[in-house]
Amino acid sequence: DVKVTQSSRYLVKRTGEKVFLECVQDMDHENMFWYRQDPGLGLRLIYFSYDVKMKEKGDIPEGYSVSREKKERFSLILESASTNQTSMYLCASSPGQLYGYTFGSGTRLTVV
């Protein structure tokens, strides 16, 4: 089975901190994605990547950046964390465009 691993289940950070959320997949998937999930707003796509060193903005990229230096790792960066970035963050990967995604277990980030 494909495994997508997010480095932390729970994180608490202070306003203004730079925050790194790490995601690693072990099945050589081309595509990787970052979503955030909030009550009443569903899943919203932040950034995605179809290949190493490639990145594309999703629906809500403001306040975030990403890095994909290696195929298996896709990092989400909050440049200066704010309280409105408190959320559940979900990483996913996929082998190709008509396949489903495999999700990690999520990181619940609280910014205080």
Next chain:
Amino acid sequence: GDSVTQMEGPVTLSEEAFLTINCTYTATGYPSLFWYVQYPGEGLQLLLKATKADDKGSNKGFEATYRKETTSFHLEKGSVQVSDSAVYFCALRTSNTGKLIFGQGTTLQVKP
């Protein structure tokens, strides 16, 4: 643009009741369709999928049939269990964008 509409929840059923969660979609091209399940505190898991019209996806007693004429992919289960309590997401993916488009999710509560 592409979109997915799910019936609003929560859906509350007694154990062994029949389940239907409605899902309709709008898409250009020929989407692949998916149902994901999210248990409390977890990431999303792929439940089943269908990649072309009239395909039936099935898993763990759940079924859904890809109906192109009605642009629907309703999720059904003949006899639900308390352990099926979760949030269910319908989703589509097309080669046009390559992104997975999610519905808002439907919460299912099964009472003993």
